[in-house]
Amino acid sequence: MKTSSPSTIVTANDVTKVYQRGSEPGRLARVLGRSEPPTVSAVDSASLDISNEEIVGLAGPSGSGKSTLLHILAGLERPTEGSVLFQETDLATLSKRNRTRHRLKHIGIIFQQFHLLDSLSARANVALPLVELGIGKQQRRRQATELLERVGLGDRITHRPGELSGGEQQRVAIARALITDPDLVVADEPTGELDTDTGRTILQAFKEVAENRAVVLASHDHETLEICDRLIQLRDGTVTNRLKQESSSDEDS
Numbered sequence: 001m002k003t004s005s006p007s008t009i010v011t012a013n014d015v016t017k018v019y020q021r022g023s024e025p026g027r028l029a030r031v032l033g034r035s036e037p038p039t040v041s042a043v044d045s046a047s048l049d050i051s052n053e054e055i056v057g058l059a060g061p062s063g064s065g066k067s068t069l070l071h072i073l074a075g076l077e078r079p080t081e082g083s084v085l086f087q088e089t090d091l092a093t094l095s096k097r098n099r100t101r102h103r104l105k106h107i108g109i110i111f112q113q114f115h116l117l118d119s120l121s122a123r124a125n126v127a128l129p130l131v132e133l134g135i136g137k138q139q140r141r142r143q144a145t146e147l148l149e150r151v152g153l154g155d156r157i158t159h160r161p162g163e164l165s166g167g168e169q170q171r172v173a174i175a176r177a178l179i180t181d182p183d184l185v186v187a188d189e190p191t192g193e194l195d196t197d198t199g200r201t202i203l204q205a206f207k208e209v210a211e212n213r214a215v216v217l218a219s220h221d222h223e224t225l226e227i228c229d230r231l232i233q234l235r236d237g238t239v240t241n242r243l244k245q246e247s248s249s250d251e252d253s
């Protein structure tokens with residue numbers, strides 16, 4: 001169980017991510033007669049912090065750096081400059097192996113295209129992070145079953161992803177992201193593959209996910225961004241605006 005009072009889960013300090021364009025940038029630069037290899041600043045000196053019990057949205061046009069920033073916050077990518085503090089831990093101080101383990105224990109990740117394994121049942125997909133953490137089979141099954149019931153898929157436990165609708169697959173992915181009871185959940189275009197009504201069901205599931213943990217999601221979609229408590233607007237890798245939104249949680253009562 002997470003702590004009940006709001007506290008900062010993750011902080012990005014002046015984070016920059018520079019990619020080389022193309023596989024042979026030096027050669028390409030020579031061919032083009034430039035002195036510098038061509039690079040792209042996907043994220044440029046971005047700073048933000050995210051607390052538990054809040055949903056933060058990353059908004060911005062295609063190519064503005066939303067996915068890159070999400071990946072940096074999740075420890076999937078290392079920044080070229082700047083630092084990411086996860087609670088007390090500076091992610092840069094962790095070895096690759098320890099970063100992976102840290103991510104497994106503390107961070108749940110949800111992708112637009114679900115990223116489920118086709119050969120496994122819904123329950124086995126949800127339980128997968130627990131396999132990697134060395135949790136025994138009985139406990140894995142019990143926890144995965146409980147979570148699938150929580151996201152309304154109690155009657156789909158043994159179905160494989162190919163036998164589920166897009167919305168059901170995304171709910172399996174949400175359950176998988178929650179199986180380790182993570183402090184932070186990151187989601188990249190979580191409703192991008194879904195029709196409007198299914199997307200709304202998923203957004204409702206997201207509000208429940210946010211209880212007692214930090215959630216950061218990247219999206220182009222207006223309705224998806226509406227569930228966020230705060231919005232961070234990106235353009236060309238730079239934070240251009242920060243916006244606090246009215247809480248929508250009272251609407252349901």
Ligand SMILES: Nc1ncnc2c1ncn2[C@@H]1O[C@H](COP(=O)(O)OP(=O)(O)OP(=O)(O)O)[C@@H](O)[C@H]1O
Nearest residue numbers: 019020021040042061062063064065066067068069
């Ligand atoms: N691995 C990579 N190598 C080189 N350039 C990259 C790489 N990943 C992203 N980029 C570039 O970095 C910039 C930001 O990309 P990013 O995917 O973070 O944007 P985004 O806002 O998530 O876009 P979208 O909304 O289209 O998913 C883009 O110019 C992109 O081409």
